[in-house]
Amino acid sequence: MIPDQQAPLSRHIPITHVSAVHRAAQTARSVAFELGLPSALPDQAAVIASELASNLEKHAGGGEVYVQPALGAHGVEILAADAGPGMDDLARCLADGHTTTGTLGAGLGAVLRMATDFDVHTVPGEGTLAVARVLVPRGRNEPPYGNGRLGYLRLAAPGEEVSGDTLALAADGEEHTLLMVDGLGHGPDAAEAARAAAAVFAGDPHRPLPALLSAVNAGIRHTRGAAAAVLRVRPGLASFCGVGNVNAVLITGGRTRHLLSQPGIVGRGAVKPLVRPLDLEPDAIAVLHTDGVDARWSLGAGPGPALAPALLAARLMHRHRRSRDDATVLALRVDGGAGAA
The missing domain is CATH 3.30.565.10 (Histidine kinase-like ATPase, C-terminal domain)
Structure with missing residues:
Protein backbone atom coordinates (compact mmCIF):
# COMPACT_ATOMS: atom_id res chain seq x y z
CA MET A 1 0.00 0.00 0.00
CA VAL A 136 16.63 11.98 -8.30
CA PRO A 137 17.16 8.26 -9.09
CA ARG A 138 15.13 5.94 -6.86
CA GLY A 139 16.80 2.65 -7.61
CA ARG A 140 14.61 -0.38 -8.17
CA ASN A 141 11.53 0.96 -6.37
CA GLU A 142 9.35 2.35 -9.14
CA PRO A 143 6.97 5.02 -7.80
CA PRO A 144 3.26 4.21 -8.24
CA TYR A 145 2.84 7.03 -10.74
CA GLY A 146 6.09 6.53 -12.65
CA ASN A 147 6.60 5.96 -16.35
CA GLY A 148 4.50 9.00 -17.23
CA ARG A 149 1.26 7.46 -15.94
CA LEU A 150 0.04 10.60 -14.21
CA GLY A 151 -0.24 14.27 -15.08
CA TYR A 152 -1.63 17.11 -13.01
CA LEU A 153 -1.78 20.88 -12.70
CA ARG A 154 -3.13 22.79 -9.71
CA LEU A 155 -3.39 26.59 -9.89
CA ALA A 156 -4.74 29.18 -7.47
CA ALA A 157 -7.05 31.93 -8.67
CA PRO A 158 -5.21 35.09 -9.74
CA GLY A 159 -4.15 37.15 -6.73
CA GLU A 160 -4.56 34.26 -4.26
CA GLU A 161 -1.74 32.60 -2.31
CA VAL A 162 -3.74 29.41 -1.69
CA SER A 163 -6.08 27.28 -3.75
CA GLY A 164 -9.56 26.17 -2.76
CA ASP A 165 -9.07 23.07 -4.91
CA THR A 166 -7.22 20.01 -3.73
CA LEU A 167 -6.24 16.67 -5.20
CA ALA A 168 -5.22 13.59 -3.24
CA LEU A 169 -4.24 10.11 -4.39
CA ALA A 170 -3.63 6.73 -2.82
CA ALA A 171 -2.45 3.47 -4.39
CA ASP A 172 -2.93 -0.09 -3.18
CA GLY A 173 -1.30 -2.42 -5.67
CA GLU A 174 -2.96 -1.82 -9.03
CA GLU A 175 -5.87 0.03 -7.47
CA HIS A 176 -5.78 3.85 -7.36
CA THR A 177 -8.19 6.07 -5.46
CA LEU A 178 -8.41 9.75 -6.38
CA LEU A 179 -10.13 12.56 -4.49
CA MET A 180 -10.76 15.97 -6.03
CA VAL A 181 -12.33 18.79 -4.01
CA ASP A 182 -13.40 22.30 -4.99
CA GLY A 183 -14.11 24.44 -1.92
CA LEU A 184 -16.90 26.94 -2.48
CA GLY A 185 -15.50 30.19 -3.85
CA HIS A 186 -11.75 30.70 -3.56
CA GLY A 187 -9.21 32.03 -1.09
CA PRO A 188 -8.45 30.89 2.50
CA ASP A 189 -11.99 29.77 3.41
CA ALA A 190 -12.26 27.58 0.31
CA ALA A 191 -8.78 26.23 1.02
CA GLU A 192 -9.85 25.31 4.56
CA ALA A 193 -12.69 23.16 3.19
CA ALA A 194 -10.34 21.47 0.73
CA ARG A 195 -7.70 20.75 3.40
CA ALA A 196 -10.31 19.29 5.74
CA ALA A 197 -11.54 16.97 2.99
CA ALA A 198 -8.00 15.83 2.21
CA ALA A 199 -7.40 15.08 5.89
CA VAL A 200 -10.48 12.81 5.99
CA PHE A 201 -9.27 11.06 2.83
CA ALA A 202 -5.85 10.48 4.37
CA GLY A 203 -7.43 8.72 7.34
CA ASP A 204 -8.63 5.77 5.24
CA PRO A 205 -8.53 6.31 1.47
CA HIS A 206 -9.31 2.67 0.68
CA ARG A 207 -12.73 2.40 2.34
CA PRO A 208 -15.78 1.89 0.06
CA LEU A 209 -16.49 4.98 -2.02
CA PRO A 210 -19.92 5.82 -0.50
CA ALA A 211 -18.41 5.61 2.99
CA LEU A 212 -15.45 7.71 1.89
CA LEU A 213 -17.57 10.51 0.44
CA SER A 214 -19.96 10.38 3.43
CA ALA A 215 -16.97 10.72 5.77
CA VAL A 216 -15.76 13.75 3.81
CA ASN A 217 -19.26 15.24 4.08
CA ALA A 218 -19.22 14.85 7.86
CA GLY A 219 -15.63 15.99 8.20
CA ILE A 220 -16.04 19.38 6.52
CA ARG A 221 -19.30 20.54 8.14
CA HIS A 222 -17.39 23.23 10.04
CA THR A 223 -16.36 24.79 6.70
CA ARG A 224 -18.24 26.60 3.94
CA GLY A 225 -18.59 23.31 2.01
CA ALA A 226 -17.34 22.01 -1.30
CA ALA A 227 -17.93 19.98 -4.40
CA ALA A 228 -16.14 16.64 -4.18
CA ALA A 229 -15.66 13.48 -6.20
CA VAL A 230 -13.88 10.19 -5.67
CA LEU A 231 -12.76 7.89 -8.46
CA ARG A 232 -11.31 4.42 -7.98
CA VAL A 233 -9.63 2.70 -10.91
CA ARG A 234 -7.94 -0.62 -11.49
CA PRO A 235 -7.20 -2.52 -14.69
CA GLY A 236 -10.53 -3.15 -16.38
CA LEU A 237 -12.79 -1.30 -13.93
CA ALA A 238 -13.59 2.19 -12.65
CA SER A 239 -15.98 3.29 -9.90
CA PHE A 240 -17.07 6.89 -9.36
CA CYS A 241 -19.25 8.97 -7.11
CA GLY A 242 -19.43 12.72 -6.69
CA VAL A 243 -21.48 15.61 -5.38
CA GLY A 244 -21.32 19.02 -7.03
CA ASN A 245 -19.47 20.24 -10.07
CA VAL A 246 -16.23 18.27 -10.10
CA ASN A 247 -15.96 16.78 -13.57
CA ALA A 248 -14.89 13.21 -14.30
CA VAL A 249 -14.19 11.82 -17.76
CA LEU A 250 -13.00 8.43 -18.95
CA ILE A 251 -11.22 8.12 -22.28
CA THR A 252 -11.57 4.43 -23.06
CA GLY A 253 -12.06 2.30 -26.14
CA GLY A 254 -11.86 5.33 -28.43
CA ARG A 255 -14.74 7.04 -26.60
CA THR A 256 -14.97 9.91 -24.14
CA ARG A 257 -17.43 9.18 -21.33
CA HIS A 258 -18.54 11.91 -18.91
CA LEU A 259 -19.42 10.65 -15.43
CA LEU A 260 -22.27 12.50 -13.74
CA SER A 261 -22.13 13.77 -10.16
CA GLN A 262 -25.18 14.33 -7.99
CA PRO A 263 -26.31 17.91 -7.34
CA GLY A 264 -25.57 19.33 -3.92
CA ILE A 265 -22.86 20.65 -1.61
CA VAL A 266 -20.62 18.39 0.45
CA GLY A 267 -20.58 19.53 4.08
CA ARG A 268 -24.14 20.88 3.94
CA GLY A 269 -26.59 18.26 5.15
CA ALA A 270 -26.81 14.57 4.28
CA VAL A 271 -25.48 13.08 1.06
CA LYS A 272 -26.40 9.70 -0.44
CA PRO A 273 -23.57 8.92 -2.83
CA LEU A 274 -24.39 6.74 -5.82
CA VAL A 275 -21.55 4.64 -7.21
CA ARG A 276 -21.28 4.19 -10.96
CA PRO A 277 -19.14 1.21 -12.06
CA LEU A 278 -17.70 1.26 -15.59
CA ASP A 279 -15.63 -1.16 -17.63
CA LEU A 280 -12.28 0.10 -18.92
CA GLU A 281 -10.43 -0.84 -22.08
CA PRO A 282 -6.62 -1.28 -22.03
CA ASP A 283 -4.67 1.94 -21.39
CA ALA A 284 -7.75 3.98 -20.54
CA ILE A 285 -7.19 7.49 -19.18
CA ALA A 286 -9.18 8.88 -16.26
CA VAL A 287 -9.52 12.68 -16.08
CA LEU A 288 -10.76 14.72 -13.12
CA HIS A 289 -11.00 18.51 -13.04
CA THR A 290 -12.69 21.29 -11.11
CA ASP A 291 -14.89 23.95 -12.67
CA GLY A 292 -11.85 26.20 -13.10
CA VAL A 293 -11.45 24.18 -16.30
CA ASP A 294 -14.35 24.56 -18.74
CA ALA A 295 -16.23 21.25 -18.96
CA ARG A 296 -17.11 21.81 -22.62
CA TRP A 297 -13.78 20.50 -23.88
CA SER A 298 -13.44 17.83 -26.50
CA LEU A 299 -10.44 16.06 -27.96
CA GLY A 300 -12.23 16.02 -31.31
CA ALA A 301 -9.95 14.44 -33.87
CA GLY A 302 -7.00 15.01 -31.54
CA PRO A 303 -4.58 12.48 -30.07
CA GLY A 304 -6.88 11.14 -27.35
CA PRO A 305 -5.37 8.23 -25.39
CA ALA A 306 -2.13 8.49 -27.39
CA LEU A 307 -1.38 11.75 -25.56
CA ALA A 308 0.66 11.29 -22.37
CA PRO A 309 -1.33 12.18 -19.22
CA ALA A 310 0.95 15.12 -18.35
CA LEU A 311 0.51 16.56 -21.83
CA LEU A 312 -3.26 16.04 -21.68
CA ALA A 313 -3.37 17.93 -18.36
CA ALA A 314 -1.33 20.76 -19.89
CA ARG A 315 -3.57 20.88 -22.96
CA LEU A 316 -6.73 21.15 -20.87
CA MET A 317 -5.30 23.82 -18.58
CA HIS A 318 -3.80 25.87 -21.41
CA ARG A 319 -6.84 25.79 -23.69
CA HIS A 320 -9.78 25.57 -21.31
CA ARG A 321 -8.88 27.29 -18.04
CA ARG A 322 -11.30 29.85 -16.63
CA SER A 323 -8.90 32.55 -15.56
CA ARG A 324 -10.80 33.92 -12.54
CA ASP A 325 -11.04 30.74 -10.47
CA ASP A 326 -8.88 28.06 -8.90
CA ALA A 327 -8.25 25.30 -11.42
CA THR A 328 -7.06 21.71 -10.98
CA VAL A 329 -6.82 18.89 -13.49
CA LEU A 330 -5.53 15.33 -13.24
CA ALA A 331 -5.07 12.64 -15.87
CA LEU A 332 -4.13 9.06 -14.96
CA ARG A 333 -3.44 6.21 -17.36
CA VAL A 334 -4.77 2.87 -16.11
CA ASP A 335 -2.46 0.00 -17.01
CA GLY A 336 -3.72 -3.32 -18.31
CA GLY A 337 -7.01 -4.37 -19.80
CA ALA A 338 -10.48 -5.49 -18.88
CA GLY A 339 -10.61 -8.43 -16.56
CA ALA A 340 -7.09 -7.91 -15.24
CA ALA A 341 -6.53 -8.87 -11.65
Whole structure:
Protein backbone atom coordinates (compact mmCIF):
# COMPACT_ATOMS: atom_id res chain seq x y z
CA MET A 1 0.00 0.00 0.00
CA ILE A 2 1.29 3.45 -0.93
CA PRO A 3 0.53 6.39 1.42
CA ASP A 4 -1.79 9.05 0.05
CA GLN A 5 -0.24 12.07 -1.62
CA GLN A 6 -1.59 15.59 -2.02
CA ALA A 7 -0.77 17.50 -5.18
CA PRO A 8 1.16 20.72 -4.41
CA LEU A 9 0.45 24.01 -6.14
CA SER A 10 1.87 24.54 -9.61
CA ARG A 11 3.81 27.70 -10.54
CA HIS A 12 2.44 29.37 -13.67
CA ILE A 13 4.61 31.58 -15.88
CA PRO A 14 2.84 33.17 -18.88
CA ILE A 15 5.38 33.67 -21.65
CA THR A 16 4.30 37.03 -23.05
CA HIS A 17 7.70 38.78 -23.19
CA VAL A 18 11.36 37.79 -23.39
CA SER A 19 11.76 38.70 -19.69
CA ALA A 20 9.47 35.79 -18.79
CA VAL A 21 12.14 33.36 -20.01
CA HIS A 22 14.41 34.39 -17.12
CA ARG A 23 11.50 34.14 -14.70
CA ALA A 24 10.78 30.58 -15.83
CA ALA A 25 14.41 29.60 -15.25
CA GLN A 26 14.47 31.23 -11.81
CA THR A 27 11.23 29.50 -10.84
CA ALA A 28 12.49 26.06 -11.87
CA ARG A 29 15.74 26.55 -9.96
CA SER A 30 13.84 27.76 -6.89
CA VAL A 31 11.43 24.80 -6.89
CA ALA A 32 14.34 22.38 -7.32
CA PHE A 33 16.17 23.93 -4.34
CA GLU A 34 12.98 23.84 -2.24
CA LEU A 35 12.69 20.12 -3.00
CA GLY A 36 16.30 19.54 -1.95
CA LEU A 37 17.51 18.31 -5.33
CA PRO A 38 21.25 17.66 -5.06
CA SER A 39 24.31 18.73 -7.01
CA ALA A 40 23.71 20.23 -10.47
CA LEU A 41 20.03 19.25 -10.74
CA PRO A 42 18.63 22.72 -9.86
CA ASP A 43 20.78 24.28 -12.59
CA GLN A 44 19.65 21.61 -15.05
CA ALA A 45 16.03 22.38 -14.20
CA ALA A 46 16.72 26.08 -14.83
CA VAL A 47 18.26 25.40 -18.23
CA ILE A 48 15.34 23.18 -19.24
CA ALA A 49 12.78 25.80 -18.21
CA SER A 50 14.75 28.49 -20.03
CA GLU A 51 14.89 26.48 -23.25
CA LEU A 52 11.20 25.59 -23.19
CA ALA A 53 10.19 29.17 -22.41
CA SER A 54 12.57 30.58 -25.02
CA ASN A 55 11.09 28.26 -27.62
CA LEU A 56 7.62 29.61 -26.82
CA GLU A 57 8.76 33.23 -26.99
CA LYS A 58 10.73 32.91 -30.23
CA HIS A 59 8.80 30.38 -32.26
CA ALA A 60 5.24 30.11 -30.93
CA GLY A 61 4.26 33.70 -30.25
CA GLY A 62 4.12 32.98 -26.52
CA GLY A 63 2.48 30.35 -24.38
CA GLU A 64 2.64 29.08 -20.83
CA VAL A 65 5.20 27.30 -18.66
CA TYR A 66 4.20 25.43 -15.51
CA VAL A 67 6.70 24.31 -12.85
CA GLN A 68 5.80 21.93 -10.03
CA PRO A 69 7.06 19.04 -7.90
CA ALA A 70 6.83 15.71 -9.71
CA LEU A 71 4.02 13.83 -7.97
CA GLY A 72 5.10 10.39 -6.78
CA ALA A 73 8.80 11.06 -7.39
CA HIS A 74 11.61 13.23 -6.00
CA GLY A 75 12.12 15.93 -8.57
CA VAL A 76 10.74 18.84 -10.54
CA GLU A 77 8.39 18.76 -13.51
CA ILE A 78 8.31 21.49 -16.16
CA LEU A 79 5.51 21.74 -18.72
CA ALA A 80 5.12 24.04 -21.71
CA ALA A 81 2.03 24.64 -23.84
CA ASP A 82 1.31 26.88 -26.80
CA ALA A 83 -1.12 27.36 -29.66
CA GLY A 84 1.57 28.32 -32.15
CA PRO A 85 2.56 26.92 -35.53
CA GLY A 86 3.79 23.56 -34.21
CA MET A 87 6.81 21.73 -35.60
CA ASP A 88 6.87 20.12 -39.04
CA ASP A 89 10.03 18.10 -38.30
CA LEU A 90 10.24 17.24 -34.60
CA ALA A 91 13.43 15.19 -34.95
CA ARG A 92 15.22 18.13 -36.54
CA CYS A 93 13.97 20.52 -33.86
CA LEU A 94 15.38 18.22 -31.16
CA ALA A 95 18.89 18.48 -32.61
CA ASP A 96 21.28 20.65 -30.60
CA GLY A 97 21.26 24.26 -31.72
CA HIS A 98 18.26 24.11 -34.04
CA THR A 99 15.84 26.07 -31.84
CA THR A 100 18.27 28.31 -29.97
CA THR A 101 19.87 31.72 -30.24
CA GLY A 102 21.44 33.22 -27.13
CA THR A 103 19.84 30.86 -24.60
CA LEU A 104 21.36 29.01 -21.63
CA GLY A 105 21.77 25.73 -23.53
CA ALA A 106 21.34 24.38 -27.04
CA GLY A 107 17.60 24.56 -27.61
CA LEU A 108 15.33 21.54 -27.31
CA GLY A 109 18.35 19.31 -27.78
CA ALA A 110 19.59 20.47 -24.37
CA VAL A 111 16.23 19.57 -22.83
CA LEU A 112 16.42 16.08 -24.33
CA ARG A 113 19.93 15.56 -22.92
CA MET A 114 19.42 17.06 -19.45
CA ALA A 115 15.96 15.81 -18.53
CA THR A 116 15.43 12.48 -16.80
CA ASP A 117 12.52 12.06 -19.19
CA PHE A 118 11.09 14.32 -21.89
CA ASP A 119 7.96 14.07 -24.01
CA VAL A 120 6.70 16.32 -26.80
CA HIS A 121 3.51 16.35 -28.84
CA THR A 122 3.23 18.76 -31.74
CA VAL A 123 0.67 19.29 -34.49
CA PRO A 124 1.55 21.68 -37.34
CA GLY A 125 -0.84 24.60 -37.23
CA GLU A 126 -2.19 23.74 -33.76
CA GLY A 127 0.68 24.03 -31.31
CA THR A 128 3.04 22.07 -29.11
CA LEU A 129 2.93 20.46 -25.67
CA ALA A 130 6.06 19.42 -23.78
CA VAL A 131 6.92 17.96 -20.39
CA ALA A 132 10.37 17.47 -18.90
CA ARG A 133 11.27 16.04 -15.50
CA VAL A 134 14.49 16.25 -13.51
CA LEU A 135 14.39 13.44 -10.96
CA VAL A 136 16.63 11.98 -8.30
CA PRO A 137 17.16 8.26 -9.09
CA ARG A 138 15.13 5.94 -6.86
CA GLY A 139 16.80 2.65 -7.61
CA ARG A 140 14.61 -0.38 -8.17
CA ASN A 141 11.53 0.96 -6.37
CA GLU A 142 9.35 2.35 -9.14
CA PRO A 143 6.97 5.02 -7.80
CA PRO A 144 3.26 4.21 -8.24
CA TYR A 145 2.84 7.03 -10.74
CA GLY A 146 6.09 6.53 -12.65
CA ASN A 147 6.60 5.96 -16.35
CA GLY A 148 4.50 9.00 -17.23
CA ARG A 149 1.26 7.46 -15.94
CA LEU A 150 0.04 10.60 -14.21
CA GLY A 151 -0.24 14.27 -15.08
CA TYR A 152 -1.63 17.11 -13.01
CA LEU A 153 -1.78 20.88 -12.70
CA ARG A 154 -3.13 22.79 -9.71
CA LEU A 155 -3.39 26.59 -9.89
CA ALA A 156 -4.74 29.18 -7.47
CA ALA A 157 -7.05 31.93 -8.67
CA PRO A 158 -5.21 35.09 -9.74
CA GLY A 159 -4.15 37.15 -6.73
CA GLU A 160 -4.56 34.26 -4.26
CA GLU A 161 -1.74 32.60 -2.31
CA VAL A 162 -3.74 29.41 -1.69
CA SER A 163 -6.08 27.28 -3.75
CA GLY A 164 -9.56 26.17 -2.76
CA ASP A 165 -9.07 23.07 -4.91
CA THR A 166 -7.22 20.01 -3.73
CA LEU A 167 -6.24 16.67 -5.20
CA ALA A 168 -5.22 13.59 -3.24
CA LEU A 169 -4.24 10.11 -4.39
CA ALA A 170 -3.63 6.73 -2.82
CA ALA A 171 -2.45 3.47 -4.39
CA ASP A 172 -2.93 -0.09 -3.18
CA GLY A 173 -1.30 -2.42 -5.67
CA GLU A 174 -2.96 -1.82 -9.03
CA GLU A 175 -5.87 0.03 -7.47
CA HIS A 176 -5.78 3.85 -7.36
CA THR A 177 -8.19 6.07 -5.46
CA LEU A 178 -8.41 9.75 -6.38
CA LEU A 179 -10.13 12.56 -4.49
CA MET A 180 -10.76 15.97 -6.03
CA VAL A 181 -12.33 18.79 -4.01
CA ASP A 182 -13.40 22.30 -4.99
CA GLY A 183 -14.11 24.44 -1.92
CA LEU A 184 -16.90 26.94 -2.48
CA GLY A 185 -15.50 30.19 -3.85
CA HIS A 186 -11.75 30.70 -3.56
CA GLY A 187 -9.21 32.03 -1.09
CA PRO A 188 -8.45 30.89 2.50
CA ASP A 189 -11.99 29.77 3.41
CA ALA A 190 -12.26 27.58 0.31
CA ALA A 191 -8.78 26.23 1.02
CA GLU A 192 -9.85 25.31 4.56
CA ALA A 193 -12.69 23.16 3.19
CA ALA A 194 -10.34 21.47 0.73
CA ARG A 195 -7.70 20.75 3.40
CA ALA A 196 -10.31 19.29 5.74
CA ALA A 197 -11.54 16.97 2.99
CA ALA A 198 -8.00 15.83 2.21
CA ALA A 199 -7.40 15.08 5.89
CA VAL A 200 -10.48 12.81 5.99
CA PHE A 201 -9.27 11.06 2.83
CA ALA A 202 -5.85 10.48 4.37
CA GLY A 203 -7.43 8.72 7.34
CA ASP A 204 -8.63 5.77 5.24
CA PRO A 205 -8.53 6.31 1.47
CA HIS A 206 -9.31 2.67 0.68
CA ARG A 207 -12.73 2.40 2.34
CA PRO A 208 -15.78 1.89 0.06
CA LEU A 209 -16.49 4.98 -2.02
CA PRO A 210 -19.92 5.82 -0.50
CA ALA A 211 -18.41 5.61 2.99
CA LEU A 212 -15.45 7.71 1.89
CA LEU A 213 -17.57 10.51 0.44
CA SER A 214 -19.96 10.38 3.43
CA ALA A 215 -16.97 10.72 5.77
CA VAL A 216 -15.76 13.75 3.81
CA ASN A 217 -19.26 15.24 4.08
CA ALA A 218 -19.22 14.85 7.86
CA GLY A 219 -15.63 15.99 8.20
CA ILE A 220 -16.04 19.38 6.52
CA ARG A 221 -19.30 20.54 8.14
CA HIS A 222 -17.39 23.23 10.04
CA THR A 223 -16.36 24.79 6.70
CA ARG A 224 -18.24 26.60 3.94
CA GLY A 225 -18.59 23.31 2.01
CA ALA A 226 -17.34 22.01 -1.30
CA ALA A 227 -17.93 19.98 -4.40
CA ALA A 228 -16.14 16.64 -4.18
CA ALA A 229 -15.66 13.48 -6.20
CA VAL A 230 -13.88 10.19 -5.67
CA LEU A 231 -12.76 7.89 -8.46
CA ARG A 232 -11.31 4.42 -7.98
CA VAL A 233 -9.63 2.70 -10.91
CA ARG A 234 -7.94 -0.62 -11.49
CA PRO A 235 -7.20 -2.52 -14.69
CA GLY A 236 -10.53 -3.15 -16.38
CA LEU A 237 -12.79 -1.30 -13.93
CA ALA A 238 -13.59 2.19 -12.65
CA SER A 239 -15.98 3.29 -9.90
CA PHE A 240 -17.07 6.89 -9.36
CA CYS A 241 -19.25 8.97 -7.11
CA GLY A 242 -19.43 12.72 -6.69
CA VAL A 243 -21.48 15.61 -5.38
CA GLY A 244 -21.32 19.02 -7.03
CA ASN A 245 -19.47 20.24 -10.07
CA VAL A 246 -16.23 18.27 -10.10
CA ASN A 247 -15.96 16.78 -13.57
CA ALA A 248 -14.89 13.21 -14.30
CA VAL A 249 -14.19 11.82 -17.76
CA LEU A 250 -13.00 8.43 -18.95
CA ILE A 251 -11.22 8.12 -22.28
CA THR A 252 -11.57 4.43 -23.06
CA GLY A 253 -12.06 2.30 -26.14
CA GLY A 254 -11.86 5.33 -28.43
CA ARG A 255 -14.74 7.04 -26.60
CA THR A 256 -14.97 9.91 -24.14
CA ARG A 257 -17.43 9.18 -21.33
CA HIS A 258 -18.54 11.91 -18.91
CA LEU A 259 -19.42 10.65 -15.43
CA LEU A 260 -22.27 12.50 -13.74
CA SER A 261 -22.13 13.77 -10.16
CA GLN A 262 -25.18 14.33 -7.99
CA PRO A 263 -26.31 17.91 -7.34
CA GLY A 264 -25.57 19.33 -3.92
CA ILE A 265 -22.86 20.65 -1.61
CA VAL A 266 -20.62 18.39 0.45
CA GLY A 267 -20.58 19.53 4.08
CA ARG A 268 -24.14 20.88 3.94
CA GLY A 269 -26.59 18.26 5.15
CA ALA A 270 -26.81 14.57 4.28
CA VAL A 271 -25.48 13.08 1.06
CA LYS A 272 -26.40 9.70 -0.44
CA PRO A 273 -23.57 8.92 -2.83
CA LEU A 274 -24.39 6.74 -5.82
CA VAL A 275 -21.55 4.64 -7.21
CA ARG A 276 -21.28 4.19 -10.96
CA PRO A 277 -19.14 1.21 -12.06
CA LEU A 278 -17.70 1.26 -15.59
CA ASP A 279 -15.63 -1.16 -17.63
CA LEU A 280 -12.28 0.10 -18.92
CA GLU A 281 -10.43 -0.84 -22.08
CA PRO A 282 -6.62 -1.28 -22.03
CA ASP A 283 -4.67 1.94 -21.39
CA ALA A 284 -7.75 3.98 -20.54
CA ILE A 285 -7.19 7.49 -19.18
CA ALA A 286 -9.18 8.88 -16.26
CA VAL A 287 -9.52 12.68 -16.08
CA LEU A 288 -10.76 14.72 -13.12
CA HIS A 289 -11.00 18.51 -13.04
CA THR A 290 -12.69 21.29 -11.11
CA ASP A 291 -14.89 23.95 -12.67
CA GLY A 292 -11.85 26.20 -13.10
CA VAL A 293 -11.45 24.18 -16.30
CA ASP A 294 -14.35 24.56 -18.74
CA ALA A 295 -16.23 21.25 -18.96
CA ARG A 296 -17.11 21.81 -22.62
CA TRP A 297 -13.78 20.50 -23.88
CA SER A 298 -13.44 17.83 -26.50
CA LEU A 299 -10.44 16.06 -27.96
CA GLY A 300 -12.23 16.02 -31.31
CA ALA A 301 -9.95 14.44 -33.87
CA GLY A 302 -7.00 15.01 -31.54
CA PRO A 303 -4.58 12.48 -30.07
CA GLY A 304 -6.88 11.14 -27.35
CA PRO A 305 -5.37 8.23 -25.39
CA ALA A 306 -2.13 8.49 -27.39
CA LEU A 307 -1.38 11.75 -25.56
CA ALA A 308 0.66 11.29 -22.37
CA PRO A 309 -1.33 12.18 -19.22
CA ALA A 310 0.95 15.12 -18.35
CA LEU A 311 0.51 16.56 -21.83
CA LEU A 312 -3.26 16.04 -21.68
CA ALA A 313 -3.37 17.93 -18.36
CA ALA A 314 -1.33 20.76 -19.89
CA ARG A 315 -3.57 20.88 -22.96
CA LEU A 316 -6.73 21.15 -20.87
CA MET A 317 -5.30 23.82 -18.58
CA HIS A 318 -3.80 25.87 -21.41
CA ARG A 319 -6.84 25.79 -23.69
CA HIS A 320 -9.78 25.57 -21.31
CA ARG A 321 -8.88 27.29 -18.04
CA ARG A 322 -11.30 29.85 -16.63
CA SER A 323 -8.90 32.55 -15.56
CA ARG A 324 -10.80 33.92 -12.54
CA ASP A 325 -11.04 30.74 -10.47
CA ASP A 326 -8.88 28.06 -8.90
CA ALA A 327 -8.25 25.30 -11.42
CA THR A 328 -7.06 21.71 -10.98
CA VAL A 329 -6.82 18.89 -13.49
CA LEU A 330 -5.53 15.33 -13.24
CA ALA A 331 -5.07 12.64 -15.87
CA LEU A 332 -4.13 9.06 -14.96
CA ARG A 333 -3.44 6.21 -17.36
CA VAL A 334 -4.77 2.87 -16.11
CA ASP A 335 -2.46 0.00 -17.01
CA GLY A 336 -3.72 -3.32 -18.31
CA GLY A 337 -7.01 -4.37 -19.80
CA ALA A 338 -10.48 -5.49 -18.88
CA GLY A 339 -10.61 -8.43 -16.56
CA ALA A 340 -7.09 -7.91 -15.24
CA ALA A 341 -6.53 -8.87 -11.65
